[in-house]
Amino acid sequence: MIIVKNLFKRFGDITAVDGISFEISRGESFGFLGPNGAGKSTTINMLAGVLEPDSGSISINGASDPTRSKVRRSLGIAPQALALYEELTGEENIAFFGRLYGLSGRKLRERVDWSLELVGLSERRRHRVKTYSGGMQRRLNLACGMVHDPQVLLLDEPTVGIDPQSRNLIFDKVEQLKSEGRTVLYTTHYMEEAQRLCDRVAIIDLGRILAVDTVDNLISEHGGVSVIEAELAAPPKDPSLLPGTLEGTSLRIETDNAMATVAELTSTGHRFITMRIDRADLEVVFLNLTGRRLRD
Amino acid sequence: MRTVITLALKDLRLLWRDRFGLFWVLAFPLLMALFFGSVFSGGSSSRAAMKIIAVDQAQTESSRLFFARLDSSAALTVVESSPDSARMLVRRGKAVAYVIAHPGFGSLGSMFGGDSASLTVGIDPSRKAEAGYLQGLLTRAWFSLLQDQFFNPSTAREQITSVLDQVEHDSSTSSEQRDVLTSFFGSLHDFMGEMDTGVLAGDSSGETTAITEPKIKIEDVARESMGPRSSWEITFPQALMWALIGCTAAFAISIVTERTRGTLLRLRLAPLRRSQILAGKGLACFLFSVAVCTLLLLLAKLIFQIRTPDLLLLGMAVLACGVCFVGLMMLISVLGKTEQAVGGAGWAILLVMSMTGGGMVPLMAMPKWLLTVGHISPVKWGILALEGAIWRDFSYTEMALPLGVLVGIGMVAFTVGVVVFRRVHG
Numbered sequence: 235m236i237i238v239k240n241l242f243k244r245f246g247d248i249t250a251v252d253g254i255s256f257e258i259s260r261g262e263s264f265g266f267l268g269p270n271g272a273g274k275s276t277t278i279n280m281l282a283g284v285l286e287p288d289s290g291s292i293s294i295n296g297a298s299d300p301t302r303s304k305v306r307r308s309l310g311i312a313p314q315a316l317a318l319y320e321e322l323t324g325e326e327n328i329a330f331f332g333r334l335y336g337l338s339g340r341k342l343r344e345r346v347d348w349s350l351e352l353v354g355l356s357e358r359r360r361h362r363v364k365t366y367s368g369g370m371q372r373r374l375n376l377a378c379g380m381v382h383d384p385q386v387l388l389l390d391e392p393t394v395g396i397d398p399q400s401r402n403l404i405f406d407k408v409e410q411l412k413s414e415g416r417t418v419l420y421t422t423h424y425m426e427e428a429q430r431l432c433d434r435v436a437i438i439d440l441g442r443i444l445a446v447d448t449v450d451n452l453i454s455e456h457g458g459v460s461v462i463e464a465e466l467a468a469p470p471k472d473p474s475l476l477p478g479t480l481e482g483t484s485l486r487i488e489t490d491n492a493m494a495t496v497a498e499l500t501s502t503g504h505r506f507i508t509m510r511i512d513r514a515d516l517e518v519v520f521l522n523l524t525g526r527r528l529r530d
Numbered sequence: 531m532r533t534v535i536t537l538a539l540k541d542l543r544l545l546w547r548d549r550f551g552l553f554w555v556l557a558f559p560l561l562m563a564l565f566f567g568s569v570f571s572g573g574s575s576s577r578a579a580m581k582i583i584a585v586d587q588a589q590t591e592s593s594r595l596f597f598a599r600l601d602s603s604a605a606l607t608v609v610e611s612s613p614d615s616a617r618m619l620v621r622r623g624k625a626v627a628y629v630i631a632h633p634g635f636g637s638l639g640s641m642f643g644g645d646s647a648s649l650t651v652g653i654d655p656s657r658k659a660e661a662g663y664l665q666g667l668l669t670r671a672w673f674s675l676l677q678d679q680f681f682n683p684s685t686a687r688e689q690i691t692s693v694l695d696q697v698e699h700d701s702s703t704s705s706e707q708r709d710v711l712t713s714f715f716g717s718l719h720d721f722m723g724e725m726d727t728g729v730l731a732g733d734s735s736g737e738t739t740a741i742t743e744p745k746i747k748i749e750d751v752a753r754e755s756m757g758p759r760s761s762w763e764i765t766f767p768q769a770l771m772w773a774l775i776g777c778t779a780a781f782a783i784s785i786v787t788e789r790t791r792g793t794l795l796r797l798r799l800a801p802l803r804r805s806q807i808l809a810g811k812g813l814a815c816f817l818f819s820v821a822v823c824t825l826l827l828l829l830a831k832l833i834f835q836i837r838t839p840d841l842l843l844l845g846m847a848v849l850a851c852g853v854c855f856v857g858l859m860m861l862i863s864v865l866g867k868t869e870q871a872v873g874g875a876g877w878a879i880l881l882v883m884s885m886t887g888g889g890m891v892p893l894m895a896m897p898k899w900l901l902t903v904g905h906i907s908p909v910k911w912g913i914l915a916l917e918g919a920i921w922r923d924f925s926y927t928e929m930a931l932p933l934g935v936l937v938g939i940g941m942v943a944f945t946v947g948v949v950v951f952r953r954v955h956g
Contacts, residue, residue, distance in 0.1 A: 282799050284795060284799060311796070317795055320791075330536065331800065334533060334537075379796075
């Protein structure tokens with residue numbers, strides 16, 4: 235359980251985090267969606283105890299000080315910047331970080347094997363990291379944060395700059411870790427990642443959380459209407475009973491609930507030759523909330 | 531402590547795998563020592579003459595000629611002195627040995643195996659090679675003198691005349707003995723006068739069978755080591771300083787590299803205290819510095835035979851140097867935010883320290899004013915401590931000052947570095 239209340243952090247004249255509050259339940263996957271510079275990494279660094287907030291409070295599993303050893307042992311972190319020793323092998327990197335968390339002997343070997351298996355790097359375990367591709371380094375970055383079997387994962391843009399295969403593998407592994415009951419805080423500026431991986435998403439910009447909810451609720455509340463464009467099989471007897479506008483047999487409807495509207499039309503005997511539904515997504519939600527696109 | 535060791539081992543492994551970095555830390559200092567050691571020592575073909583002190587207690591024509599003959603050798607430079615002064619000069623290392631020609635040396639009796647035909651050579655027992663070489667030169671000079679004196683009848687007749695004169699005026703000799711001796715040496719004098727010199731010279735082998743080698747007594751004179759015995763004793767302490775400078779620069783840059791590559795962040799996310807992170811870095815630097823110094827000293831000892839009269843003192847010097855340069859490493863690591871900044875500033879500072887501290891020009895060859903300036907350089911104190919343990923023969927009391935300064939500089943620099951590091955990463 236993570237509880238954050240009214241967190242502030244300034245760097246000189248810049249307010250990086252401007253009074254954010256949120257809660258993450260045990261086993262929940264929580265996303266921070268926002269552009270670069272929104273305050274996502276600063277928030278994660280404060281949660282991890284690397285940065286001290288100017289004000290506000292953080293509680294992780296009941297502990298208010300994230301720098302406490304017990305709290306840090308419960309956190310697994312994949313920093314946005316690759317944090318690896320290139321002259322060491324993949325196995326040596328994981329083992330080194332495992333030792334820092336107190337692992338040794340057989341337990342350490344088991345966890346190193348598990349971590350390498352998790353990210354699909356068992357075959358390359360004895361190769362130096364400098365010989366890895368960008369995607370492999372990203373995966374190893376994730377594995378180094380998992381070696382000590384943490385219950386809370388702080389994943390700071392773990393798929394930045396990697397190939398689609400590695401990205402899909404990371405998606406799969408995050409879903410696997412989540413299904414094992416771990417709590418996940420996932421920051422990204424890719425809306426498809428948030429939509430796929432997160433139970434709830436916080437839209438963050440300029441250090442402020444603009445909205446927090448499930449993806450469907452965010453879209454419903456802030457995404458605006460969905461647009462249905464359909465070609466009717468036959469002209470309706472009474473066009474005035476149809477929602478939207480009709481030109482010949484071409485129907486265009488703007489609705490808050492596209493599926494309910496389609497269900498209603500079919501139940502009243504309307505048949506369609508073609509149909510296209512443009513449903514709002516988190517990109518639109520962000521646009522509506524900030525007036526800017528995610529990648530602006 | 532286990533965590534600190536884990537951190538240190540990681541750094542040692544990283545440095546070990548960085549072959550380029552390893553060159554500057556290990557190979558470069560060794561090459562420096564070898565190059566300058568060779569330059570200063572000169573080649574064997576231009577070996578300097580051994581300086582010996584002549585003590586002529588015999589005060590005879592023969593002894594004078596003997597020493598003159600030694601002096602004419604290209605291998606020796608002979609300076610005459612009194613016995614006390616000779617011993618002092620050898621003890622202080624100003625001369626390799628002294629040679630005393632005892633009374634009676636060079637007389638006919640001594641030439642034919644008499645007891646008084648003796649020389650005493652005073653030399654440091656560790657100079658075995660020089661002692662053997664000198665004995666050979668003395669023997670050669672002795673036989674050369676004999677050849678001149680005995681196989682030259684006119685010279686021999688002068689000698690015999692001198693002996694006859696002594697016999698006649700010696701009050702301790704009885705009249706019967708005097709008669710016998712006068713008769714014998716008179717006959718010999720006449721014989722030499724009638725002898726064909728060519729016969730003697732051409733058949734010398736048979737005549738020399740009765741001639742004995744000079745009796746040479748070797749006297750041990752423990753040398754007070756007042757200077758380096760070889761150029762290696764100068765260049766290896768300098769090489770150790772270069773190795774330490776290399777270690778310092780490499781580890782200082784590695785701290786910044788941890789920061790720029792993000793690994794420092796991951797270390798800070800782990801359940802570690804910042805002091806443990808810094809202690810790990812310091813321990814790695816210290817262990818590597820001491821290991822490199824030990825390796826270089828072993829090479830110097832086994833191959834170049836530098837002295838290690840007191841291993842404990844030498845060990846203390848190496849450890850103190852290690853402490854000092856770990857502190858400097860910590861301080862230098864906070865001088866910039868990028869590897870380039872720290873590397874540039876670090877090398878600039880360390881080079882100035884080296885220049886003023888005797889890392890480039892030996893302390894003993896530096897002008898006074900530069901020696902004074904060098905007091906602020908840890909390199910100077912490091913070299914002084916190492917030289918103190920190698921050839922300056924420092925006592926523990928004398929060693930206290932350089933060791934204290936080194937440890938003091940190390941602790942102050944480390945503390946300042948840690949404070950700045952904490953402020954930057956607080």
